[in-house]
Amino acid sequence: MHVNELFDLSGKVALVTGGGRGLGEQIAKGFAEAGANVVVCSRNEEACKEVSEELRKIGVESLALKCDVTNPEDVKYVVEKTFETFGRIDILVNNSGASWGAPMEEMPLEAWQKVMKVNVTGTFLMSQAVGKIMLEQKSGKIINIASIAGLKGSDPKYMDAIGYSASKGAVITFTKDLAVKWGPRGIHVNAIAPGFFPTKMSKGLLEKGGKAILEGTPLRKFGSDNDLKGAALFLAAPASDFVTGAILVVDGGSSVM
Numbered sequence: 001m002h003v004n005e006l007f008d009l010s011g012k013v014a015l016v017t018g019g020g021r022g023l024g025e026q027i028a029k030g031f032a033e034a035g036a037n038v039v040v041c042s043r044n045e046e047a048c049k050e051v052s053e054e055l056r057k058i059g060v061e062s063l064a065l066k067c068d069v070t071n072p073e074d075v076k077y078v079v080e081k082t083f084e085t086f087g088r089i090d091i092l093v094n095n096s097g098a099s100w101g102a103p104m105e106e107m108p109l110e111a112w113q114k115v116m117k118v119n120v121t122g123t124f125l126m127s128q129a130v131g132k133i134m135l136e137q138k139s140g141k142i143i144n145i146a147s148i149a150g151l152k153g154s155d156p157k158y159m160d161a162i163g164y165s166a167s168k169g170a171v172i173t174f175t176k177d178l179a180v181k182w183g184p185r186g187i188h189v190n191a192i193a194p195g196f197f198p199t200k201m202s203k204g205l206l207e208k209g210g211k212a213i214l215e216g217t218p219l220r221k222f223g224s225d226n227d228l229k230g231a232a233l234f235l236a237a238p239a240s241d242f243v244t245g246a247i248l249v250v251d252g253g254s255s256v257m
Contacts (some may be wrong), residue, residue, distance in 0.1 A: 006239040010035030013086040014236065015078070017069055017126060018096035020047030022199035023145060023228055027093055030229030031236060032058045039082045041067035042096060061086075069096045069122030079129040088137060091236045092130045094123040094171075095145040099164040099201055103156065112163045119167035123174060131187065138186040142178070143235045146171045146193045146247060148255045158209020168193075172247055179245030188244040190235045195251025197223035218253030 014031045018024035019040025028038050032055040039062065040048045040055075048064035055062040065081060067074045082089055098118035100111040123144055134140025149159065150168030159165075172191060179189040196213050198206060206213065206222070214220055231250050234240050249255055 001238065007233055007237045008035055009237055012036040012090040013082065013088050014091035014093065015039045015082055015089055015130060016093040016095060017067065018042050020044045020051055022201065023194060023197060024095040025051050026225055026228050027095065027232040028055060030233050032060045034233055034237065035060065036091065037061040037086060039063040039065060041065040041078050043068050069126055070117045072125055075125045075129050083133055089130050089133050089140065091141045092126065093143045093145065093232065094126055096122055097145065097201065099161050101161045103160055104162050107163060115163035115167050120170045123171055127178065131182065134187050135185055140187045141236050142187065142189045143232060144171050144175045144191040146191045148193050148195050148249060148251045151193060151255055158212050159205055175247065176245045183244050188240065190244060190246045190248065192228065192231050193247050193249045194228060195223060195254045216254055216257050218257065221252060223250065
């Protein structure tokens with residue numbers, strides 16, 4: 001297989017949650033540029049529509065759907081609509097996420113539960129629903145968006161969000177365990193653990209601790225609008241056909257310091 005074919009997604013169908021902005025939007029555009037038809041969904045339907053329109057300009061088909069990944073009925077609708085439109089689902093990116101900053105001793109229970117529900121339960125519900133289709137196909141790539149916060153502790157001077165860190169640690173273990181369970185049935189399950197990217201979710205964190213974060217990042221920069229495209233494409237494409245249960249860290253080296 002030619003190297004260009006290893007990174008070709010022509011004819012594939014990808015579903016990206018949280019695809020209306022930030023990292024999800026970046027990943028969706030990367031897939032479209034590689035030839036995939038892409039469904040983007042999130043609670044913000046208008047944002048998804050804007051992204052979907054941009055994807056169609058690239059020359060692929062795209063749907064924009066409203067979805068709360070913690071709601072089983074929403075998840076069911078999105079998966080059924082995607083399958084009804086395209087007849088298959090080849091790639092799932094579980095990117096929808098939530099965070100809440102507060103010291104451990106002051107973290108409201110409802111905040112902890114919200115973060116866990118979106119980041120962990122949402123990943124479970126969407127993987128389960130799409131997985132049933134992939135198991136019938138005997139093929140599929142699931143990519144979970146974790147975080148370097150799930151790999152180690154975070155200095156509370158710039159990141160005090162224990163619910164977020166714990167939830168991303170759970171996503172990492174979920175990824176590894178599901179890879180073992182579904183690998184023999186043709187499904188690849190991997191995760192990306194991004195470092196610090198300027199997004200709406202990270203804006204406050206970077207304003208507060210950006211200088212310290214950069215000093216702790218060997219490459220001395222934050223992630224850009226292109227830095228997840230290649231990583232996500234690798235895990236979605238034939239290039240990663242012998243990779244499963246992996247956590248691909250994209251963080252400028254900050255997790256090794």
